[in-house]
Amino acid sequence: QITLLHGSHRVGKRSDAAMEKWRGYGLGQFIHWGLYAIPGGAWNGKQYNGAAEWIRSWNGIPKSTYDSLNYSFNPTAFDAKAWAKTARQMGAKYVTFTTKHHDGFCLWPSKYTKYTVKNSPYKKDIVKAVVDAYDQEGIDVILYFSVMDWNHPDWRYDLKTKEDSIAFERFKKFTRNQLIELLTNYPTVKGLWFDGTWDKSWVKQAAFADELETEMRKLRPGLIIGSRFRADENGKRHFDSNGVLMGDYEQGWERKIPAKIEDVHGNDWDCVMTVPENQWGYNAAWNGHIKTGNELIEMTARCVSMGGNFVLNFGPKGDGSIRQEEIKLATEIGDWMKINQEAIYNCEYAGYEKQDWGYFTKKSGTDKIYMVVFNVPVSAALRIKTPPKTIIKKAYLLADTQEVFSPEEISGDEYFLHLKKREQSKPFVIVLETAKAE
Numbered sequence: 001q002i003t004l005l006h007g008s009h010r011v012g013k014r015s016d017a018a019m020e021k022w023r024g025y026g027l028g029q030f031i032h033w034g035l036y037a038i039p040g041g042a043w044n045g046k047q048y049n050g051a052a053e054w055i056r057s058w059n060g061i062p063k064s065t066y067d068s069l070n071y072s073f074n075p076t077a078f079d080a081k082a083w084a085k086t087a088r089q090m091g092a093k094y095v096t097f098t099t100k101h102h103d104g105f106c107l108w109p110s111k112y113t114k115y116t117v118k119n120s121p122y123k124k125d126i127v128k129a130v131v132d133a134y135d136q137e138g139i140d141v142i143l144y145f146s147v148m149d150w151n152h153p154d155w156r157y158d159l160k161t162k163e164d165s166i167a168f169e170r171f172k173k174f175t176r177n178q179l180i181e182l183l184t185n186y187p188t189v190k191g192l193w194f195d196g197t198w199d200k201s202w203v204k205q206a207a208f209a210d211e212l213e214t215e216m217r218k219l220r221p222g223l224i225i226g227s228r229f230r231a232d233e234n235g236k237r238h239f240d241s242n243g244v245l246m247g248d249y250e251q252g253w254e255r256k257i258p259a260k261i262e263d264v265h266g267n268d269w270d271c272v273m274t275v276p277e278n279q280w281g282y283n284a285a286w287n288g289h290i291k292t293g294n295e296l297i298e299m300t301a302r303c304v305s306m307g308g309n310f311v312l313n314f315g316p317k318g319d320g321s322i323r324q325e326e327i328k329l330a331t332e333i334g335d336w337m338k339i340n341q342e343a344i345y346n347c348e349y350a351g352y353e354k355q356d357w358g359y360f361t362k363k364s365g366t367d368k369i370y371m372v373v374f375n376v377p378v379s380a381a382l383r384i385k386t387p388p389k390t391i392i393k394k395a396y397l398l399a400d401t402q403e404v405f406s407p408e409e410i411s412g413d414e415y416f417l418h419l420k421k422r423e424q425s426k427p428f429v430i431v432l433e434t435a436k437a438e
């Protein structure tokens, strides 16, 4: 055990109501929106091959040209209420929204920089519009904030000279001021999703970041902050030098899902996922594999089956509208959730042996088990291996509770559920009402 001043300040999961609610969200929406949506992944007819929200880092668009895009930012089709309705239709219980990405452009009228929506043709406070619209729909809001700020003159990647350190002290004050401003302006937000915290300049700020996290939690009791915000005094990120999770949940699952339950180490976590392989901001040319509704439904079930949440990214266009492909996916996922949401919301790892046909989830605080079935075997028999001393009292289709199953016991704790031959085009859910054997 290494003595740490700025490591994790808690071992084990948070047990307060705010975190309990977060744990039960199941499905969320990420929205990446900002100046990068204007070029949409290309400039002067040339395609940028990286993630569209990183286009400023490409030499295909002069930095000054990119930085001046705030003078062209006038999203006439922006309608936060429409965004929130789409999220509601999808079944998202929370949204993570980019207040400021790495380019430094603020979608709220920050007092601490001129590089904000206030100094754009649009002028109005976009963060407020989004927070109000999602609150209205009953969808909790988490604010994304990039510490790395390519626009700010005092940003440094590392601190090599005295001048670097003097400049970065100014940058640290600026960052703190903006975060307190966000929490003060938008008091209903439930958390902050930090990004751009990997560079040495910030990693060296263990004491400052620890103090800032404490200040933010004091200002906003119950605030949810993930493992990506700060490093410990040895530069350890996500997990401190004793291997204890930093922050309230593991925030490392970006475009990847744990392979097995052991990989989550009993922590809370969420997976943030793009529809294309790696595009967060709007890219007009979606190339490569574009995930289908069924793939995204399976990712949702897979995350919930291992105690996590699945957060699907949307990248609105420069005019503020959401692209049709994303609307279609939201509708497809939402149609499935309308029938099967009971197996996703407020569910957790069931403790059943993983089977090839799909995923087990368990309703938190109950013995109700859900089998989210994606791959019916040719035998049409679904194998179940229960934890010891478990009785299956009833088994039935969630979508039609009249369709009841009689589990065939194969051996102690092992059963087959025999399905009728069915045309299966969508995943379906079977409910197991269980009890502990005396």
Ligand SMILES: C[C@@H]1N[C@@H](C#Cc2ccccc2)[C@H](O)[C@@H]1O
Pocket: 032, 051, 053, 054, 195, 254, 272, 280
């Ligand atoms: C949530 C996602 N994190 C950001 C990133 C990144 C990144 C940076 C360096 C190397 C690999 C990935 C993406 O731009 C998006 O905001």
